[in-house]
Amino acid sequence: MEKTTDVLPLTMNSSEKQETVCIFGTGDFGQSLGLEMLQCGYSIVFGSRNPRMSSLLPNGAEVLSYSEAAQKSDIIIIAIHREHYDFLTELTEVLNGKILVDVSNNLKIKQYPESNAEYLAQLVPGAHVVKAFNTISAWALQSRALDASRQVFVCGNDSKAKQRVMDIVRSLGLTPLDKGSLMAANEIENYPLQLFTMWKFPFYLSAVLCVFFFFYCVIREVIYPYVYEKKDRTFRLAISIPNRVFPIAALTLLALVYLPGVIAAILQLYRGTKYRRFPDWLDHWMLCRKQLGLIALGFAFLHVLYTLVIPIRYYVRWTWTNRTIAQAIAKKESPFSTSTAWLSDSYVAMGMLGFFLFVLLGITSLPSVSNMVNWREFRFVQSKLGYLTLILCTAHTLVYGGKRFLSPSSLVWYLPSAYVIALIIPCTVLVIKFILILPCIDKTLTRIREGWERNPKFSESALNGKTDI
Ligand SMILES: Cc1cc2nc3c(=O)[nH]c(=O)nc-3n(C[C@H](O)[C@H](O)[C@H](O)COP(=O)(O)OP(=O)(O)OC[C@H]3O[C@@H](n4cnc5c(N)ncnc54)[C@H](O)[C@@H]3O)c2cc1C
Numbered sequence: 001m002e003k004t005t006d007v008l009p010l011t012m013n014s015s016e017k018q019e020t021v022c023i024f025g026t027g028d029f030g031q032s033l034g035l036e037m038l039q040c041g042y043s044i045v046f047g048s049r050n051p052r053m054s055s056l057l058p059n060g061a062e063v064l065s066y067s068e069a070a071q072k073s074d075i076i077i078i079a080i081h082r083e084h085y086d087f088l089t090e091l092t093e094v095l096n097g098k099i100l101v102d103v104s105n106n107l108k109i110k111q112y113p114e115s116n117a118e119y120l121a122q123l124v125p126g127a128h129v130v131k132a133f134n135t136i137s138a139w140a141l142q143s144r145a146l147d148a149s150r151q152v153f154v155c156g157n158d159s160k161a162k163q164r165v166m167d168i169v170r171s172l173g174l175t176p177l178d179k180g181s182l183m184a185a186n187e188i189e190n191y192p193l194q195l196f197t198m199w200k201f202p203f204y205l206s207a208v209l210c211v212f213f214f215f216y217c218v219i220r221e222v223i224y225p226y227v228y229e230k231k232d233r234t235f236r237l238a239i240s241i242p243n244r245v246f247p248i249a250a251l252t253l254l255a256l257v258y259l260p261g262v263i264a265a266i267l268q269l270y271r272g273t274k275y276r277r278f279p280d281w282l283d284h285w286m287l288c289r290k291q292l293g294l295i296a297l298g299f300a301f302l303h304v305l306y307t308l309v310i311p312i313r314y315y316v317r318w319t320w321t322n323r324t325i326a327q328a329i330a331k332k333e334s335p336f337s338t339s340t341a342w343l344s345d346s347y348v349a350m351g352m353l354g355f356f357l358f359v360l361l362g363i364t365s366l367p368s369v370s371n372m373v374n375w376r377e378f379r380f381v382q383s384k385l386g387y388l389t390l391i392l393c394t395a396h397t398l399v400y401g402g403k404r405f406l407s408p409s410s411l412v413w414y415l416p417s418a419y420v421i422a423l424i425i426p427c428t429v430l431v432i433k434f435i436l437i438l439p440c441i442d443k444t445l446t447r448i449r450e451g452w453e454r455n456p457k458f459s460e461s462a463l464n465g466k467t468d469i
């Protein structure tokens with residue numbers, strides 16, 4: 001193909017010799033990367049099965065057969081799917097000593113026993129294989145999407161080869177992240193295949209919670225009045241019931257953020273050591289606390305929005321007016337109750353303060369903010385203020401329940417109000433946490449976390465061959 005000069009390199013320095021890079025494969029990714037590299041001043045040679053057919057290629061690039069192209073450069077980017085790698089074995093001689101950049105992804109996690117990059121290294125043992133670029137999509141390269149991730153994970157066994165690939169990454173305006181030897185390729189190849197892994201469990205859990213509490217409230221507030229009083233209360237499905245389900249989900253999820261911490265503490269106390277791994281379910285739970293917390297914050301937001309509209313609701317205005325008229329007709333006055341005023345104001349005040357701290361927790365979890373605070377400050381906000389948030393939100397709900405809390409009149413078909421059930425987990429977490437911070441228990445826990453063990457495996461006497469008492 002004739003070399004044209006339509007694409008002018010943006011960063012070409014006339015005193016520098018253009019570096020030639022070879023790209024194998026003229027598909028979507030090869031083309032996008034080639035165009036980008038041409039614009040950044042590289043000389044690009046494509047390797048293709050049909051050099052003549054490749055008409056869509058960026059102007060300025062040369063297209064040759066695979067073996068001819070390979071001779072033009074000592075860096076070759078393999079923009080081919082793994083399934084078609086076998087032909088590379090025929091080129092082992094020309095590829096000897098060259099840097100091969102594996103950009104490939106698979107369709108599924110664990111599709112093959114070894115990573116694609118390691119497989120490539122086995123096929124062409126004389127080459128230096130470097131894994132890179134697989135987390136950048138052809139689309140992001142083409143559209144120069146600023147919002148897409150600009151991080152490129154790089155790994156490889158030859159540090160010089162890796163360095164040269166990282167230089168290319170940098171010159172494209174992307175950020176290379178050295179992940180070490182080629183053994184890391186497996187992990188790097190899994191990144192683009194993960195679909196919100198840390199969000200899955202919190203997401204399903206909140207869906208289950210919402211569905212459960214929704215039907216629970218429907219039974220109590222729509223079906224029951226219909227069966228016993230023949231009243232149509234279906235309008236409650238729009239605001240009243242969501243404004244129970246959302247705050248209840250928020251409170252329960254918030255408590256579930258702090259529950260694994262107390263379970264972990266109990267396990268450590270029971271085992272008398274911190275040097276034993278937590279069970280997998282607990283580990284995973286601990287790792288997705290941030291996501292649980294953020295979903296909880298979302299529900300709390302909804303609760304606040306739904307609460308704001310209470311005064312403009314027709315049903316609420318109708319009830320107020322009717323009550324006033326009924327009192328006027330009966331010539332009855334309801335005396336002002338200071339205790340009710342106190343209860344009502346304090347539960348709303350605690351809700352507002354709780355919500356404020358909730359938002360603060362959410363803000364500190366933004367990477368730009370958490371990068372600005374040190375580890376102790378972050379723990380202070382997340383752990384101490386987090387517990388304060390839980391206390392305030394639990395108290396908000398307890399005081400809201402007030403005197404009706406467990407009164408038999410609020411039972412419907414023996415079912416207590418939904419918020420009574422919602423209080424079980426938060427209260428349990430707070431009670432256990434309170435026990436854990438009692439000085440005698442806290443002292444032991446702190447010692448365990450500093451490395452002390454109740455039954456040390458490697459005590460001096462055991463090391464000396466004596467039995468440990
Ligand atoms: C809106 C919102 C946003 C959130 N954002 C984030 C976030 O960005 N990042 C995040 O991580 N969490 C986030 N969370 C979750 C939560 O706030 C944190 O995980 C918080 O640190 C949990 O506090 P904790 O006291 O329960 O746990 P921790 O202080 O982590 O302690 C839990 C357990 O770990 C063990 N442990 C603690 N220290 C040690 C030690 N030195 N050695 C051995 N074991 C130890 C103990 O068993 C302890 O009980 C968020 C929550 C919410 C509500």
Ligand SMILES: NC(=O)C1=CN([C@@H]2O[C@H](COP(=O)(O)OP(=O)(O)OC[C@H]3O[C@@H](n4cnc5c(N)ncnc54)[C@H](OP(=O)(O)O)[C@@H]3O)[C@@H](O)[C@H]2O)C=CC1
Nearest residue numbers: 025026027028029030048049079080081084104105137138
């Ligand atoms: N598309 C994307 O956004 C991304 C892709 N990748 C990776 O880049 C690599 C290429 O992807 P992409 O460009 O999308 O794929 P395409 O299917 O669009 O292109 C693959 C190219 O491989 C070449 N090839 C060589 N041998 C064969 C063969 N036997 N059968 C078919 N094609 C062959 C072909 O080029 P020719 O006809 O010139 O020989 C073909 O154009 C893959 O490993 C992919 O995982 C990584 C990140 C993102």
Ligand code: HEM
Nearest residue numbers: 244247248250251300304307351352354355393397400419
């Ligand atoms: C600005 C902040 C807040 C305000 C103004 C507020 C206000 C209210 C009001 C008015 C109610 C009664 C609703 C009704 O009568 O149906 C209520 C109930 C409730 N709130 Fe809040 N709240 C706030 C924040 C929170 C937060 C952050 C949580 C928990 C995470 C929470 C949890 C609850 C719960 C569980 C209920 C009981 C739901 C029910 O069963 O009716 N609230 N809140």
Ligand SMILES: [Fe+3]
Nearest residue numbers: 027028029081
């Ligand atoms: Fe593709």
